[in-house]
Amino acid sequence: MAKGTLVLLCCLLCAMQAYAVNQENFYPFGEGNRDDFLRQDNDVASPAIDLRWGIPFYNKKYWKIFVNDNGVLSFENKYTIYTEAQPVFPIGPNLEETTDRERILIAPFWGNVDMTQRGYVYYRQTTEQDLLDRASGEIHKGFVEWDDFQAKVLIIATWMEVGFFGIADGYNLKNTFQCIIASDEFETFAIFIYDQLDWTTGTESNGGADNGIGGTPAQVGFNAGDGSKSMSHQYSRDGTFLGGLVTESNIEIAGLWAYYISSVSVDIGGCTTAGEVKTFPRYDSMLGHQFLYIQGPCFTLEDDIWLQFGPADDPIALTNCTWMSAQRAWCVVPTFFQVGRIETRVSNNDAITFPFTGTFDIVDVGDVPAGIQRINPHSEAWMLADRPVAIEWDASLINYTQINIDLLTYSETDGVPSWEEQEDIEHDAPNTGRYEWIPSAIGGITPDNAVGVLRITRRYKRSLFAIWSDVHWLGYMMNDKFQRSPATYSNQQCEIWNEKMNNEPVWNYDQDLNPCPCDLSQALADRARFRPVDFCDMSTAGFDDNEDYCFLREGIKHCVINIINSPQNADSVCCYDYEENLVYAGDSFSGSFSHRTTVNGVPPYNAPKAVPVLSTWINDIIPYYSCCVWGDLCEYYQVHRPTRDCRWYDSPRMAVVFGDPHFVTFDGVEYSFNGKGNGHSCGLRREPRTGSYCRVGPNRCRIGKEIGSKPLDSPPWP
Incomplete structure (x- = not known):
């Protein structure tokens, strides 16, 4: 052998023999941890492991898995075959085999392992909580967008000091690595952990018997088994760099590599040089001021990081972010006056360029639970000043001993929607989770801005994280004129x-409003077009059927509102009495009053009468308080906010399949389908946070990953 060749082989061998001898990053394994193990032989596999929950892999759910000695786990059947001409991913079924036919593989190190002389392979399925928590935490490090993932089951497979096929006598080359499969039955992740890699290739693949290198090295990656979908690690089949699996990582823990594997493609996770920006959480309410964690570029402590919201040519907001690690930074979500999915862009060079792009969802204020709970919110104490009121919150959300509590009002004066800091209720309150006070009248609160929210922030840190109350009427802090004589002022x-x-254009409500269901049973059944309203939802009444749940609607049992607004952007609010009949606006002060300004908002939003929910308060709900709650001129409101007669209501129909088979579709079309083949049923569900319609398939419908969607102003599929 030439001297140069000998030196090169020695260098490669030294590079491969990198390891941490105590397996400190390994999950507990071995017989002491109730592991099963493969017999010490060549080309062996475990019996089928029946999975407690199905594990999604490449968008298909599997219910059994096998651990094979050659460094792979396989679904559907064992796979112990290893040949000289080992195929490269992607590969399809092995049509020449009957038992080892499918090749649906997770390959932490697919090499020609031989345990006849040395090594062990251990495996188990576990739900030990400390290990579930550990796996979830390691996944969070590499996948910011999955910070809410919590594993329900783990498959732990460990290859301990295994040798290769054809190793020469007297040589003690061995590999030690581990594969963790973590799933919550909806999403699946794989974690590969490498401790020691002395060899890459068995002699059957032309590796050296005395060094285990050369020839065709091992593969690392994932194979869907259909011949088209796969993912190979950048070091796969590269004998020079495979040793880097021990010392490098994509989640900043040497030797650990994490992958998201349940979708149609594998996500490697970690940071990159260009591509997609990922966020957690994936949405926030229009009020904003939630911490937002982002991932995309490989951040450094010196980076000036900026997150831009909205189109590149017309951005909505720009916020500065703070470095946390190479893989993530944190920002604070700004306040918005719109809903829906918007573009995001990240810059790590002081907003000079934004090479990373993504999306973020903004939802209306009612779709995110209030962080501040008003105690007895429907009591008189919240209607008039000088009465004690109380609020409660989760003190752990504000990581500080002292907090600031203030009141913000919303208005649309001067043609611009805006929030205004109206009153400091307490600027130095202890963060105990409860606060009581007696509100006083504020001169600046009038019917133009008599709607608002309470906000809690860290003392002197109002621009950062905040928790909010629900949006509510501010009678308890309305001006002195109202407090002295509520009826006269109203x-x-x-x-x-x-x-x-009277000075506005005539509204032809008979043609515009969506007709209400004629009775309560229809309203409850028509869930695709109507939903309960917060102020009168009988599902909140409890077992005692307490009528107090229906706020300011005497004699009303339940109210619903249309999900999709009318062509002129109005809403039908339909209320039903205890006889379950529709109560018309013209017949009762508790009637089914319409909204001239839809709670859905009007794209492109950001304008008076166009902001979701908040514009409805200004234009429809505050006038109701003035005319019908405190004043005695409700007949004005009855005229301007009428109900559309239910005579034009078209009750929902069923789709039916019967006989050979015969079909009747949702829109009443009848036809027969007598051909051979496979049929697939589909469900349809509306995602409340985005207004999109999702076909319900094997994966759950989730923001950022709809299985087909249409915008809110489009009808659902037939």
Whole structure:
């Protein structure tokens, strides 16, 4: 052998023999941890491991898995075959085999292992909570967008000091590595852990008997088994660099590599040089001010990191972010006046370029649970000043001993929607999770801005993280004129509103409003077009059927509102009495009043009468308080916010399959389908946070990953 060749082989061998001898990163394994093990032989596999929950892999769910000695786990059948001409991923079924036919593989190190002389392979399925938590935490490191993932089951397979086929006598070359499969039955991740890699190739693949290198090295990656979908690690089949699996990582823990494997393609995770920006959480309410964790570029402590929201040519907001690690930074979500999915871009060079792009969902304020709970929110204490009120919150959400509590009001004056910091309720309150006070009248609160929220922040840190109350009417802090004589002041405001309505263009509500269901049973059944309203939802009544759940609607049992607004952006609010009949606006002050301004908002939003929920408060709900709750001029409101007669209501139909088979579709079309073949049923579900319709398939419908969707203003599929 030439001297140069000998030196090269020695260098390669030294590079391969990198390991941490105590397996400190390994999950507990061995017989002491109730592991099963393969017999010490060549080309052996475990019996089928019946999975407690199905594990999704490449968008298909599997219920049994096998551990094979040659460094792979396989679904559907064992796979112990290893040949000189080992195929490269992607590979399809082995049509020449009857038992080892499918090649659906997870390959931490697919090499020609031989345990006849040395080594062990251990495996088990476990639900030990400490290990589930550990796996979930390691996944969070590499996948910011999956910070809410919590594993329910693990498959732990360990190859301990295994040798290769054809190793020469007297040589003690061995590999030690581990594969963890973590799943919550909806999503699946794989974690490969490498401790020692002395060899890459068996002699059957032309590796050296005395060094285990050369020839065709081992493969590392994933194979869907269909001949088209696969993922190979960048070091797969590269004998020079396979040793880097021990010392490198994609989640900043040497020797650990994590992958998301349940979708149609494998996500490697970690940071990259260009591509997609990922966020957690994946959505926030319009109020914003939640911590947002981002991943994309490989950040450094010196980077000036910026996150941009909205189109590149017309950005909505730009916020500065703070470095946490190479894999993530944190930002604070700004306040928005719109809903829906918007573009995001990340820069790590002081906003000069934004090479990473992604999306973020903004939802209306009612779709995110309030962090501040008003105690007895429907009591008189929250309607008038000078009465004690109380709020509660989860103190652990604010990581500080002292907090600031303030009140913000919303208005649409001067043609611009805006929030205004109206009153400091307490700027130095202890963070105990409860606060009580007696509100006083504030001169700046009028019917133009008599809707708002309470906010809690860290003391002196109002621009950072905040928790919010629900959006509510601010009678308890309305100006002195209202407090001295609520009825007189409210009647004056109702007169002003009535005059304003009379000067607006005539609204042909008979043609515009969606007709209400005629009775309560129809309203409850028509869940595709109507949903309960917060102020009168009988599902919140409890077992005692307490009528107090229906706020300011005397004699009403339940109310619903249309999910899709009318062509002129109005809403039908339909209320039903205890006889379950529709109560018309013209017949009762508790009737089914419409909204001239839809709670859904009007794209592109960011304008008066176009902001979801908040514009409805200004234009429809505050006038109701003035005219019908405190004033006695509700007849004005009855005229301007009528109910559409239910005579035009078209009740929902069923789709039916019967006989040979015969079909009747949702829209009443009848036809027969007598051909041979496979049929697939599909469900349809509306995602409330985005308004999209999702076909319900093997994976759950989730923001950021709809299985087909249409925008809110499009009808659902037939």
